[in-house]
Amino acid sequence: MRFELTLNRTTKQRMLPMDYQYYISAWIYKVLKQADADFANFLHNKGYGKGDSDTKLYKLFCFSRLNFGKPKMWKEKKLFEISTHEIKLQISFDVNEVACNFIKGLFMAQEFYLGDKFNGIDFTVANVAALSEPEFTExxxxxxxxxxxxxxxxxxxxxxxxxxxxxxxxxxxxxxxxxxxxxxxxxxxxxxxxxxxxxxxxxxxxxxxxxxxxxxxxxxxxxxxxxxxxxxxxxxxxxxxxxxxxxxxxxxxxxxxxxxxxxxxxx
The missing domain is CATH 3.30.70.1900 (Alpha-Beta Plaits)
Structure with missing residues (x-):
């Protein structure tokens, strides 16, 4: 199931590393760990799978790029300068409906910092909305x-x-x-x-x-x-x-x- 998170900037910080995806992934694991350490450790260390020694194990979630309009790019510094105060992020989990409802509650009202030790932005999650699936065919x-x-x-x-x-x-x-x-x-x-x-x-x-x-x-x-x-x-x-x-x-x-x-x- 996919969710759309509405993120609001809470400070005047505007600079975000262009390679921000790692920080989003780390934040997702942190949210899961805060609520259920066993579930987070399972995702992070094993993912889902049979556990055979010769079989890869998969972490069944993904996330989109941040939707923050058209930021100013500082290519030499590898930074985005973001002016908008409301940013969208979609995340998804290939788990059953019960787990999805649990996960939706975890992200609501979260406050977090996204970035490295030099550049980043403080956010709060203002809303979490479940998204409908398309009609799938073969x-x-x-x-x-x-x-x-x-x-x-x-x-x-x-x-x-x-x-x-x-x-x-x-x-x-x-x-x-x-x-x-x-x-x-x-x-x-x-x-x-x-x-x-x-x-x-x-x-x-x-x-x-x-x-x-x-x-x-x-x-x-x-x-x-x-x-x-x-x-x-x-x-x-x-x-x-x-x-x-x-x-x-x-x-x-x-x-x-x-x-x-x-x-x-x-x-």
Whole structure:
């Protein structure tokens, strides 16, 4: 389920690091931990999954970019200067309805600081609104709002490579990830490889951001922005709507919206 949070600035601070996604992810974990340490630790350390030693475990939530209008950009300082006092943020969780109602209450009236030790903004959550789902069918068209990350690490490589759609491994690995993500977290339906297909609808743009800034683990993760058509069981569409389509969705990658072109043509 998706929620839209209305954030109000509470001080005169206006500068926000451009790579703010890591700080949002850390804040989400902090909110969960304040209310239920076991639930937060489960999400952060394991996510959902079968727990097999050879199976990746997934953290089934995602979040959008901040909607703050058109800020002034200080590219050399990697900062946004934000003038608006009301900012929107959407977050989503692929959990059952009971858990969603619990989560909605956690975020209401939260007060928090978003940013690093030099630049950031104090916010309060003024409102939390549950958003309705689109009408899902087996074939849907989506527009990526945050990059779709597909990584590949060779046996002797120290760091993974972040693939683009031009790489021959991109499509196969992206579909493998979705199938594993679904099969390891949903047990009412088992997805076979021939049940899911993706088609890119336009050119792609490379995009990414830094995670864990100012730490020894700092790294820049790079993905791809494009529109795509996905053929898959309806439950898979619901999963990517609520948990992102990408690797590293809990860091804000792989947030999708239904393509407006598709919605217009399907009426």
């Amino acid at each position: 074939t849907m068209r989506y527009r990526l709002q945050t990059p779709w990350v597909v990584s590949y690490q060779k046996e002797n490589d120290k760091y993974p490579s972040y693939l683009s759609p031009k790489d021959e491994l991109f499509e196969g690995l992206s579909m493998k990830h979705l199938i594993e993500k679904y099969n390891n977290t949903h047990h009412d339906l088992f997805i076979e490889p021939d049940q899911i297909k993706v088609k890119r609808l336009n050119d792609f743009k490379r995009s990414g951001f830094v995670i864990k800034p100012d730490t020894p683990q700092q790294s820049r993760i790079v993905g791809n922005l494009f529109d795509f058509e996905l053929y898959a069981p309806v439950d898979v569409h619901k999963m990517i709507w609520n948990a992102g389509v990408s690797e590293k969705s809990s860091s804000g990658f792989g947030w999708v919206e239904v393509s407006t072109d598709y919605m217009t043509s399907s009426k």
